[in-house]
């Protein structure tokens with residue numbers, strides 16, 4: 177028997193049967209329940225989408241209470257241990273792990289698209305010397321739509337795949353150019369002999385040597401960090417990607433919007449904020465006073481808490497292990513001691529326990545990135561490179577989903593009722609109006 181929910185309207189005594197599918201009711205079914213004479217029916221009010229499923233998706237599964245994260249059914253722990261970023265990217269996009277031949281072709285396709293048009297390089301040269309690399313990244317990804325005008329053919333399968341290859345392949349090149357620009361060093365062209373992350377390190381850090389040889393431990397650590405950040409279902413930036421993409425704009429424009437959403441300190445900017453916070457705390461002795469401040473409502477413990485995870489973020493566990501491997505090569509980040517003690521104290525504190533606040537993926541990622549030689553300003557850019565595959569996979573799934581239309585939430589209007597235009601000399605200023 178189909179599951180239903182019976183709602184009794186106390187005002188009229190009428191009963192309504194709503195079908196329950198996949199643990200949800202259709203918001204549109206509520207329209208049957210009339211609120212007034214002339215209305216479109218009952219709606220839900222859900223600021224920040226706290227309890228609204230906006231799509232069906234087969235890509236990523238999260239159980240926030242149990243701390244489970246699966247890409248296409250595969251546990252993140254197994255992928256971090258055994259997969260590579262490019263193989264995981266294939267899995268996220270196409271739904272299955274590739275065979276050896278499929279992976280070879282896929283790697284070849286991505287590798288063949290790593291270069292960017294020389295005019296993109298020139299375009300990037302126009303940014304101020306101290307421009308934030310994330311601002312440069314967002315603008316440049318958006319500008320790709322002017323170079324690849326076939327990107328508009330979003331319902332042509334071949335064209336769509338071409339744009340996906342271009343995006344995954346070119347974001348590291350753009351990110352590296354943005355970084356080199358910010359430190360005033362010449363751009364380094366991609367080296368197609370190297371792996372995805374090895375080449376990225378080459379474009380970032382190559383100096384005068386003829387051939388850059390990435391440190392294999394750091395190359396692997398970066399690959400693992402990219403796997404961990406590849407997708408995370410309907411988060412702020414992915415919702416932005418889907419929402420912008422639902423207008424049927426090209427994927428470069430949509431991805432620039434998603435990257436902009438990622439830039440904020442509550443999302444991809446969190447690891448940068450963590451490092452600033454650790455620096456501000458300065459020493460282990462200052463931690464109790466800092467925690468007291470946070471509990472008093474003055475600021476947040478950055479890198480803690482998550483909308484979905486109400487237990488330890490599974491990615492944070494893997495990252496802690498990766499941190500040890502990186503620090504063996506680079507030496508310990510001096511801020512690590514503060515981070516470990518901060519985590520220990522917070523996890524024993526009533527305030528954090530009752531609110532189920534645990535370290536998220538970004539609590540330790542910044543410490544690793546910094547130890548690897550990345551500037552703090554590059555952190556959100558690194559996140560954007562890894563998340564590009566999630567964004568394009570979710571974008572494509574949205575485009576092919578017959579349930580989807582242009583995204584357009586409702587509102588509850590709380591403004592003035594209809595009133596007549598007032599002539600200038602009859603207006604009285606409102607007390608709180610800007611002068």
Ligand code: ACO
Nearest residue numbers: 442443444446470476477478479480481482483531536538
């Ligand atoms: N430090 C202190 N208190 C916190 C924190 C924190 N980091 N996070 C949440 N709280 C408190 C809130 O003050 C609130 O307390 P109250 O009930 O007494 O008012 C309660 O916990 C619930 O918080 P909300 O803001 O309602 O939780 P929400 O799900 O909206 O926020 C978020 C999730 C944005 C991640 C939040 O935990 C936060 O700001 N964390 C710090 C920023 C951060 O690390 N972001 C990275 C997220 S992971 C990522 O994007 C990859």
